Amino acid sequence: MSMSITNTPTRYGWAAIILHWLIGALFIGQFGLGFVMVRLTSQRTAFELIQLHKSLGFLLLGLVILRIAWRIGNAAPALPRSVGPFERRTAPLAHFALYGFQLALPLSGWALVSVSMLEIPSMPFNLFVMPNLPLAESDAAENFWAAAHWYLAYAGIALVILHALAALRHHFWLKDTVLERIIMPSSDRGAE
Template sequence: MVPWTNDIRRYGAVAMLLHWGMAILLAGLLILGLYMVALPDAGYDRRKITLILVHKAVGMLALGLVLVRAAWRTANPLPAFAAGLPGWQQVAARVVHLCFYALMLALPLTGWLMSSAGGYPVPVFEWFNAPDLIATDEHLFRALIALHRWLAYALVVLLALHAGAALWHHFARRDDTLRKMLP
């Protein structure tokens, strides 16, 4: 049985649940985001509006979970790197993880800001609407759309790099880097 907390050898159950849960959530948000922006804008499209509202609500959930995840990571030790891992790879791993946290915060925040600037509500699962962070501003709205899109592309690149490195460690290097995050 996997302990709840991390130790020097491996991640605990909570860290694993947060990691894999966020991975599924972020992949879903990326897929949904790409799909919904590809739908036509012409007229009143109930399906597109519904998908945008779902994307916003799930994005707010992701924002909450990344805050929980960051708090959990701060309170728990990180497992040691695999034996013999070069220093540059250790630094690269830390930088990639910091970039993940930055993107996991920046994406929902830019989405929220974008909605505020566009004058659109940010519903949180029909429980309530998140408050507007800024006043309506069409120019800023367009700029935030572009920023949100490019941050999403950066997340795709980072996810591919992260998954590729994990698989490289598992199959080529044959160390337990990936197994530390598996139950």
């Protein structure tokens, strides 16, 4: 089994694999948590869950920055030959958009709490006070960023579903290595 941390021309290394699944789980978890916390009747529970949502969101933002830096510094493996011309053109666009959502979503959440007149401090995991973004507070700005956060969350999760369906199609329909190689670096058939 390959223990490569970095990507090779045909496979993903551990760093890309771990970041992919960790961020994926956090992203989907954040969507579920966000969906539930704004529908609660208990103010107290809602407050606690929103603080947790903010903590996990900042963690996610840090991981996403790390991931993008890693992606820029360490080229992704080439697509296997089984991938047709249509996907060869569209998949990179979808992936680029996914990176965009991973960045824009936590940033819009951070903007939302920064402009809120409620002025509730963000304390990631109770470790320190996260400064607000330098944006002017107002109810109008809060409404704007809340709407932006909502649209980005729903569009982002739709793209994640499309992305997962595309991966499943590779595995079960096209029967190539595209899904396997983001699970295990040892899949040696990557170049097929």
